[in-house]
Amino acid sequence: MAVRATTEQQRPWRRWTTRQWLRTGVLTALVVLLVLGSLGGWVLQQASSETSTMVDHSSPALIEAVRLEGALINQETGVRGYGLSGQTDFLKPYTEGLADQKDAVARLRVLLAHDRTATADLDQVLARAESWQATVARPVAAAPAGKAVPLAVLTADRGKAEFDAIRTAAAVQQKHLQQERDTARASLDRIDTLRSWIFTAIAVVILLLAALVFEGLRRGVTTPLEVLSEDVRRVSGGDFEHPVDAATGPADLRLLAADVEGMRRRLAEELVFADRARQLLDDQAADLRRSNAELEQFAYVASHDLQEPLRKVASFCQLLQRRYADKLDERADQYIAFAVDGANRMQTLINDLLAFSRVGRVNTSYAAVDLGEILDRTLDAVALAVEESGAEITHDPLPTLTVDPTQMGMLLQNLITNAIKFRAPDRPPRIHVSAERGEDLWRFAVTDNGIGISPEYADRVFVIFQRLHTRDAYPGNGIGLAMCKKIVEYHGGTIEVDPDRASGTRISFTLPLEPPASLVAATAELTGAAEPQP
Template sequence: MRGADRGGDRGPRAGWTTRNWTTRKLLRAGVGASLAVLALLGGLGVWALARTGTATTELVDVGSPALTLSVRLEAALVDQETGIRGYGLTGQRDFIQPYAQGLAEQKSAVDSLRPLVAHDRRARADLEEVLARAATWQARIARPVAAAPAGSAAVALAAERADEGKTTFDAVRAATSAQQQHLQKSRATARADLEHAMALRNVVFCAIAALIVLLAALIFEGLRRGVTVPLEQLSADARRVAGGSFGHAVTAGGPADLRRLAADVEAMRRRLADELDFTEHARGVLDEQAADLRRSNAELEQFAYVASHDLQEPLRKVASFCQLLQRRYADQLDERANQYIGFAVDGANRMQILINDLLAFSRVGRVHNQHAVVDLEHVLAATLDALSVAVEESGAEVAHDPLPTVAGDATQLGMLWQNLLSNAVKFRDPQRPPRIRVEAVRDGSLWRFAITDNGIGIDPEYAEKVFVIFQRLHTKDAYPGSGIGLAMCRKIVEFHGGTIHIDTAHTSGTRIVFTLPAPEEDPPSPDPESGSEPTAADSVDTAPGEDAS
């Protein structure tokens, strides 16, 4: 066979991004770049969310609660001032209760407010200022008035310090107002930071979405240009070549591995084109040889006709006239002349047998080729009936397994069984009567048959020689025959799609194993009266070939 050179890159040249890069390398680079961009976008998103969360925490968890607690602290101080003023005006201890409640509320509000303003220096200073002013008012006014006895003493002390109390509590009010203003300003700043962070977050996520869409579009376009388009071009070229345009060149494009694939497909196309040219040439030669073969077969058919008619007629005349000569002139001929005449008659008869055997051998697969369903039980019965005389004279016993139905030519299968069984009877051991066993075993899609006898056997070195036409292992005086029988058996078995061989492991006699294809479904056996089964008259007496050494 002639080789084919590899196709080159004759398609459009790839761009700089794919000239020396394979698809795997391009995909790895694309995936790596995509992951890097996605990681950067993810980092920006996390930063925006973190900033939004910080601003939210500052507003929700610090700014607003601090302002609320500042208002509570102011209310607690006002409650204290109200209680002290009522007690100072009336002198009754019942009016001092708001003062006690205000002290408790002050402590609770201060305890909650201190952690919230711990990180803000100005808020911390405002709280200390409020507490300092409140402490001054409590030391100068609240505690002395509250400690004074009920009645005129408390009223007198409150009246005495009324102006000082007003001044000091106004300072408390001013301190709480300044604190609340500062806290409101801080909350407003936190709200503005939150709004800014949310706007920034929205911008970042919109940018992430846009970049992801852009990245997907770039990846799609890159795959389309780098992989899809070259593959579509390669597929179109391949379909065109497959459609019969073997002269159409397969172009190469895309990444390096796709170009190599296109080059391999181009090389395959060139190889196919070369092989097609060679096949066309070989087909022309085969057509000429087929014509010669048809002429040769026609000549062989003519020869077979001549052999079966024209050649046998002279042989019959030779034998007949020799026998007539022997009968009429027997008293005038000596013993040697009679012996010569006997040789001539015997030679003519053996020539007729040989011609008949050759005709039967040549007809296998040519004349008898009517495949049908054949019941081997009927074939074996017909064969044993044809061999009944030889079986009875030799005292042979034939046992067999149940035989199946197979697809084949009934006449040829009848010749197969007759040759094998007659060999088993003919090549028997003189010391014992023949014992013949026919076995049939299903082996997958085949039927495996075996014919075993207790005869003289075959040496392993002749296991193949006995299947060659005209190969005799004995003289015609010892065992008559033409040496064609087993060769015909092999031809029949192989024509039916099976194999045949001598089982060399069997020692006490001969064991011939052959196979026949098993039908997919065993159909019903044909009617024996339909003419599909062979009879003794249908089988040609082929004088089976020897199977003994």
């Protein structure tokens, strides 16, 4: 950690996140592009300015100067022809030349308004032209037509010299204008070259920026993500000992990789712990299955080995009582009766314990069962007790559920016989079996008008061998409701005593619409095992 901190102090950019890298890269690219764009805009503006100067000023001015010279030449040609022939047709080029001169001068004044040198050249040309026109052109043109003009001959040499001066001034003017045009053209060429270089530089910079962005993303984002993804795939594939590399990429990706590495280590530790716990649970489950098998075998053997001597004790006590009844006193008969009763009660307890231990472990099979038929068979089995007690038993329409039919018969029989047994002495039993469907279960209740159960004993009555009354008042071993609780819970339901019942007893229980799959599988495993016999 100290080495890593020193490295980050020396290279603070290693602390930058992906967002910071992207923000810095984008801002840098924008600044570079803005500078190059500004240069490009300036070059375009300069090119536009030079183009405007050459197209709107230099070239039109040169053209108009040549036009002005041509107009003066037309005037000279017309005047010379008129002077030699006296024919008025020769004056037409002269008059047209005057008009063209006027137009050319007007346009040149506008085009050369801000150029003093060019304006001076124009003034020089016009001055020379005015001197020639005043000396030669206008006097000759004003002479009578019909014959040669003597003045033209007299002023021929002077006129030629003055018109040569016009030509010289026009040549100077056109030379200056040509130089300005060439200068503008050269400047435009330079600007075009600069523009080409700048836009080439912009294109190169854009390509470099794209390459840098691609390479930066590859090195800083995609490659670290690929490494991280590869490590995560190896870990998710089961190689929990493979470390996740957290040394490359921006700070946030390194932090993400470090978090994933921490999660991998935690998962690896949890898996090691889970493997150990699972191995321990497997060992305990094996021990539990072995213990259950031994206990079950012991229950069968113990029931057989205990019941046989108990039967002998009871039989011989009864034989002793019958054979020596006239030789024993009343106290001895009483003792023998106690011994016989104790042996019989021990046999009953053993049978009840055996039946309680067999619930959910042997002789279990699930099937779609009509609980109404189960109740009818149960009532047939307790018909004698119903008849003796005068009980009236009613029930709602009962559903068909996937349950163990034998255990359902035991459940209903225990609940109904309890209702009959604990009836009130002053009225016959009235027992009702109700059924109501819920969202994913059925709610049943067995309601009677008997002596009832106090709320403080509502949980105690479901504990095995827990009695609320003496055997003299109500016979039995206190195992019936414990058996009911075990049957209901084995089927995935619950059972309880209604504490709000004002009179009598209401015991309600629930059964799911379908038995749990794990319970069915466990039942199949139990029923597939060999069952020892006593």
